[in-house]
Amino acid sequence: MSSRRDILKTAGMGGLSLAGLPRLTLAAPTGGDKRFVFIFLRGAMDGLSAVPAYGDPQYVAKRGALAIAAPDTAGGALKLDGLFALHPLLPTLHALYAKRQLAVFHAAATSYRDRSHFDAQDLLENGTAKAHARDTGWLNLALGGMPPASAVALGTSVPLVARGPNAVSSWSPSSLPAPASDTLERLAQLYRGDALLEPALARARDANEMMAGTIMKGETQPTVALAQAAATFLTKADGPRVATIDFGGWDTHTNQHGEYGVLTRNFRQLDRTIATLQSALGPVWDRTAVAIVTEFGRTVAPNGSGGTDHGTAGAAFLLGGAVNGGRIIADWPGLSDRALFEGRDLAPTTDLRGMFKAVLRSHLGVAESFIETQVFPDSKSVKAIDGLFAA
Amino acid sequence: MNLESAIAVNRFGLGARRGELAEAGTDPRGWLLGQVKEAKTYAALADLPAVSSGLKEFPKYLLKVGLGSNRRSESEQGSMTGSVPSQENRPMDAAAGSGAPKSIEQSFREHFGPILSREFSARLQVGADTPFPFHERLVWFWSNHFTVSTSKPVIAGVVGPFEREAIRPHISGNFVDMLIAAVKHPAMIMYLDNNLSAVSGYKERQGFLAARANAPRATGINENLAREVMELHTLGVGSGYSQADVTTFARALTGWSVGGLFDSGYRFDARKHEDSAKTILGKIYPESGARQAEDVLRDLAAHPATATHIATKLARYFISDEPPPAAIERIAKAFRDSSGDLPTVYAALVGSPEAWATPLTKVKQPIEVVTSTLRTLPRRDGTRLDGAVAALRNMGQAPLSAPSPKGWPDTGDAWIGADSVWKRIEWANTIAARYGDMLDARDIARQSYGELVSSRTEMALMRAESKQQALALWLASPEFQRR
Numbered sequence: 001m002s003s004r005r006d007i008l009k010t011a012g013m014g015g016l017s018l019a020g021l022p023r024l025t026l027a028a029p030t031g032g033d034k035r036f037v038f039i040f041l042r043g044a045m046d047g048l049s050a051v052p053a054y055g056d057p058q059y060v061a062k063r064g065a066l067a068i069a070a071p072d073t074a075g076g077a078l079k080l081d082g083l084f085a086l087h088p089l090l091p092t093l094h095a096l097y098a099k100r101q102l103a104v105f106h107a108a109a110t111s112y113r114d115r116s117h118f119d120a121q122d123l124l125e126n127g128t129a130k131a132h133a134r135d136t137g138w139l140n141l142a143l144g145g146m147p148p149a150s151a152v153a154l155g156t157s158v159p160l161v162a163r164g165p166n167a168v169s170s171w172s173p174s175s176l177p178a179p180a181s182d183t184l185e186r187l188a189q190l191y192r193g194d195a196l197l198e199p200a201l202a203r204a205r206d207a208n209e210m211m212a213g214t215i216m217k218g219e220t221q222p223t224v225a226l227a228q229a230a231a232t233f234l235t236k237a238d239g240p241r242v243a244t245i246d247f248g249g250w251d252t253h254t255n256q257h258g259e260y261g262v263l264t265r266n267f268r269q270l271d272r273t274i275a276t277l278q279s280a281l282g283p284v285w286d287r288t289a290v291a292i293v294t295e296f297g298r299t300v301a302p303n304g305s306g307g308t309d310h311g312t313a314g315a316a317f318l319l320g321g322a323v324n325g326g327r328i329i330a331d332w333p334g335l336s337d338r339a340l341f342e343g344r345d346l347a348p349t350t351d352l353r354g355m356f357k358a359v360l361r362s363h364l365g366v367a368e369s370f371i372e373t374q375v376f377p378d379s380k381s382v383k384a385i386d387g388l389f390a391a
Numbered sequence: 392m393n394l395e396s397a398i399a400v401n402r403f404g405l406g407a408r409r410g411e412l413a414e415a416g417t418d419p420r421g422w423l424l425g426q427v428k429e430a431k432t433y434a435a436l437a438d439l440p441a442v443s444s445g446l447k448e449f450p451k452y453l454l455k456v457g458l459g460s461n462r463r464s465e466s467e468q469g470s471m472t473g474s475v476p477s478q479e480n481r482p483m484d485a486a487a488g489s490g491a492p493k494s495i496e497q498s499f500r501e502h503f504g505p506i507l508s509r510e511f512s513a514r515l516q517v518g519a520d521t522p523f524p525f526h527e528r529l530v531w532f533w534s535n536h537f538t539v540s541t542s543k544p545v546i547a548g549v550v551g552p553f554e555r556e557a558i559r560p561h562i563s564g565n566f567v568d569m570l571i572a573a574v575k576h577p578a579m580i581m582y583l584d585n586n587l588s589a590v591s592g593y594k595e596r597q598g599f600l601a602a603r604a605n606a607p608r609a610t611g612i613n614e615n616l617a618r619e620v621m622e623l624h625t626l627g628v629g630s631g632y633s634q635a636d637v638t639t640f641a642r643a644l645t646g647w648s649v650g651g652l653f654d655s656g657y658r659f660d661a662r663k664h665e666d667s668a669k670t671i672l673g674k675i676y677p678e679s680g681a682r683q684a685e686d687v688l689r690d691l692a693a694h695p696a697t698a699t700h701i702a703t704k705l706a707r708y709f710i711s712d713e714p715p716p717a718a719i720e721r722i723a724k725a726f727r728d729s730s731g732d733l734p735t736v737y738a739a740l741v742g743s744p745e746a747w748a749t750p751l752t753k754v755k756q757p758i759e760v761v762t763s764t765l766r767t768l769p770r771r772d773g774t775r776l777d778g779a780v781a782a783l784r785n786m787g788q789a790p791l792s793a794p795s796p797k798g799w800p801d802t803g804d805a806w807i808g809a810d811s812v813w814k815r816i817e818w819a820n821t822i823a824a825r826y827g828d829m830l831d832a833r834d835i836a837r838q839s840y841g842e843l844v845s846s847r848t849e850m851a852l853m854r855a856e857s858k859q860q861a862l863a864l865w866l867a868s869p870e871f872q873r874r
Binding site: 042043114115116117118119135153155156157158163168169170171172174175176177178179180182183184186187189190191194196197200201203204205207208220248249251253254255303304305306307309310342 | 496588606609637754782784786787795808811812817820848855856863864
């Protein structure tokens with residue numbers, strides 16, 4: 001079968017400049033066998049609900065009606081240690097912690113200290129210490145320092161963290177039939193030299209080829225379906241090594257808890273997303289790390305509507321078969337009035353970039369110098385957290 | 392001349408209807424500015440519900456599903472304040488098991504599906520047919536600037552009325568009037584939780600329905616609306632306001648609320664209002680009830696940071712993802728000098744030479760792809776809109792469902808990825824299969840993009856193996872994907 005890759009190669013030899021294009025296909029030769037999934041909880045997950053610090057003497061008093069019941073009580077949190085527990089609707093994460101495949105981060109934040117979702121997300125994704133400092137994402141830039149590999153964003157758009165010069169595809173389910181291959185071929189010709197459309201179509205064709213024949217199980221929770229799709233990509237021998245999933249809807253200014261609460265729904269969905277990813281990855285799970293992060297935490301005290309407003313530090317997770325887990329990474333600042341950031345927020349004591357750097361260095365094999373100069377510039381004071389991966 | 396008319400109908404308008412290029416041809420700037428002199432009304436929007444009836448839909452839905460009964464979804468998820476199931480999940484829906492009890496998602500979809508469907512169709516139809524496409528594009532711009540979204544199910548009945556009541560009447564008016572109308576509208580108040588904000592220590596007596604549905608009670612300040620008004624609607628992030636300004640503005644906004652089942656609409660609830668003078672951005676606002684927050688809004692509208700923020704967004708939307716500073720300053724100056732008179736601001740935009748540059752650089756958003764496609768199709772075809780909403784969902788821009796208060800992104804890098812291009816091609820191909828026999832793609836290309844059609848595209852259309860394929864190639868072409 002004369003593939004479009006041959007045609008593109010021919011076109012390249014014909015003098016059309018493809019040199020500026022990054023690796024065009026997902027099916028680039030793949031040196032590394034590690035996998036990484038980046039899950040972004042947009043809207044600011046309430047860290048003190050996800051990982052209640054039930055052992056802090058101030059926890060119940062400060063959280064009021066939003067306090068999660070302590071472990072060993074009816075409907076109580078799932079115990080991690082004497083200070084921390086997991087929300088009761090995160091049993092899959094709890095089981096992973098017991099298997100030493102989950103590291104829990106708390107009082108964690110980026111370097112951002114204001115309270116705009118959109119600037120906070122931008123800064124977390126672009127990898128610098130400033131929102132909008134560049135229009136590329138750290139995960140994309142990191143691909144340039146890895147053994148040849150590509151990434152896939154599950155969803156209709158590519159999040160900033162995965163945008164940049166290196167090969168990124170994207171995929172989401174469709175309700176329309178695929179166009180005929182002759183039409184696609186002609187469009188590929190028509191797009192030649194178009195900096196946006198040419199690489200996008202080439203990668204879309206690869207992605208759809210990889211997904212061909214995959215039956216998406218009926219699934220009403222979008223991120224669970226996307227986790228299935230991510231696993232399909234990541235388990236292909238010549239497939240992408242990195243995947244991103246966006247999970248929105250965490251901005252819980254009202255009615256966080258209870259049967260119809262937003263967090264009730266979101267935690268169930270997050271737990272199922274991870275369970276699905278784990279089972280669908282099969283043996284590849286052992287070589288996988290999954291980071292679950294959010295742009296900032298929320299106020300320690302409830303607001304006037306049974307919710308919480310924008311805060312500073314919060315919780316994050318690193319899990320997977322490749323992770324040296326069963327640990328809590330937290331320099332706990334406490335919840336007393338004096339300990340709070342600006343009198344209202346959990347104070348940040350752990351920099352999330354320490355987790356990201358550890359993933360890149362110890363899991364994905366990116367050289368430290370490359371990380372410091374290209375991926376996370378101006379972050380010398382933030383060290384990669386040691387021991388998150390087996391040596 | 393022809394080049395400028397092609398820019399007028401595509402960059403500023405919504406894509407050419409047959410004959411529109413010629414219509415704009417003699418005086419493209421005059422053609423544009425003639426559309427923004429006064430508010431427009433449309434028969435397609437005339438029979439749609441007002442906010443007073445839209446507000447009753449959620450309580451009606453609660454009554455229908457049996458309020459706070461223990462009805463659960465098959466996936467054990469149920470939320471009244473989370474995301475709209477019908478929006479995100481439709482492409483992957485499982486076939487509902489026969490005889491299974493209805494899930495929250497299903498019953499929500501059954502109740503709100505037809506309501507939203509009417510809203511979506513009417514909005515698409517106006518976009519497809521309007522002879523005032525610049526005016527309509529500005530409706531989209533301002534509706535996105537003041538985003539309210541069905542991503543919050545409880546407001547699903549009022550996002551449609553919001554655009555008709557708070558945005559459309561003010562397109563050709565003054566910014567401050569649109570700002571006040573938008574912030575005061577029940578859709579915005581509920582989207583950003585101000586109905587649940589109250590003076591600290593307030594004890595809310597809940598009505599029957601709210602209590603049965605376990606709706607949250609207001610017991611103190613919620614700063615969501617105050618922050619987003621400063622960050623997104625007026626001053627812009629990083630323009631110098633502090634956390635204390637946000638919190639104090641939230642205290643001034645307490646009481647801006649929504650009436651109950653029998654007095655649906657905006658209502659100032661004096662019992663919730665914090666009765667005190669307040670200092671915001673260095674200015675003291677004496678206690679004056681509902682008027683206090685309105686006075687703050689007037690000052691925010693007149694703040695120079697607001698002029699720059701709005702000018703930057705307009706320039707990004709109409710000129711380039713990286714808007715030229717000279718154009719931003721020209722538009723901002725018009726905003727400041729006219730105290731926010733919008734037609735004056737639009738004239739500065741249209742009068743900017745940068746706005747008429749080629750090649751086309753703005754990547755169309757999905758709604759623009761779909762609307763400009765519809766504008767090329769035969770008007771009399773009653774099935775024209777079929778599949779358009781599903782296509783928008785596939786492309787990640789389901790109508791009236793922006794993912795956050797910031798609204799939809801408007802830069803190409805947010806919209807053009809592999810999946811997005813694939814979905815655009817699928818849509819082009821589907822339309823071509825339906826309309827290919829009736830339409831001549833080369834003629835349509837000339838009729839809508841005139842001199843902007845490249846010779847390579849022209850050649851590809853000529854060499855296509857069928858009329859259908861030619862139409863698919865045009866609708867997916869590099870030109871048609873841009874404006």
